[in-house]
Amino acid sequence: MVDYGFSAVNGASSVIIGSKYKVLVFSERGQFSITSRYTDKEGFGSVVFARPILTQEPPQIFVRHISGSHPSLGIYTTMSGGPGNWTGFLVTSAVRLGSSLQNYSMEYVACKFADQPSPEVYGMNIRDDARRIVFSSADKIVRYSKFAKNWTLQKGDMVDIYNSNLTIDADDFVCISSIDRGVMWFADGVQFAGLTLLSNSVPVLQINAQIAGGGYWYYQGMNETCFAIPVCKFPASRYYN
Secondary structure: OOOOOOOEEEEEEOOOOOOOOOEEEOOOOOEEEEEOOOOOOEEEEEEEEEEEEEOOOOOOOEEEEEEEOOOOOOEEEEEEOOOOEEEEEEEEEOOOOOOOEEEEEEHHHHHHEOOOOOOOOOEEEOOOOOOOOOEOOOOOOOOOOEEOOOEEEEEEEEEEEEEOOOOOOOEEEEEEEOOOOOOOOOOEEEEEEEEEEEOOOEEEEEEEEEEOOOOOOOOOOOOOOEEEEEEOOOOOOOOOO
C-alpha cells in the first residue's frame, strides 16, 4: 500500500489498481493477414491502428492464429511510429519446409497504458502524483490469463529454443511485443530472437534465439527476476471496438 493516494487489492492482497502505476487497458482489435511472395522468403503482415496510441510507453500487441497455409509459424514484431504517436505494427514471419506461399489469417488486440480520463458524467479517474491519468473507469482493463516464465532451454548449434511449457488454447492471445528484431539477450550473445506460435498445426509459445557470440557473464545472476510473456483471453463480449 502506498503512503497516499488510492489502491484496490484483490483476494491475494495484491494491488490491481492504484495511483502509482498505470493500468494496461484495451485499445482496439481486428484481423490481419501474413503473406509471402516467394516460398523460400519471409512473409509480412502489417496493421495501422484506427487511432494512434498517444502514450510514451509502446503499446502491447497480442495475437492469435486463426488459419493458415502452413503447419508452422514463427514471427518477430516491429512497432510503427514512436513515443507519443504509435501508429501500428509490422510482423515478419518464417516457416519450416513446405512449397506453398505463406497465407495466414491472424487476430490482434492492441493494448495501451491508461492515458485518457473518462468522458462519462459518472465514474472514476485516478491520477498519479504528477496528475497523469493512471486509471479510468471507462477503460477495459486487461485481465491476464497466464504467464510464460518457466522456460526450458533446448541448445542448438546455431539457434537455441526456449520452450514455454504452456498450453496455448485456441482462444488465447500471445503478447508479441517483447520480441523484436535486434534483441540482445542477456543470457547469451544472440543476434536476434523470434517467437514460434504454431508447430505441427498446434498453437505453441517458443522463443528462437540465433546465437552470434560467446555470451555474457553477470556476477549478480538474475536477481530473482525472470523473462515473462503474458497470455490473455479477450472475449468479444467485453473487448470490442
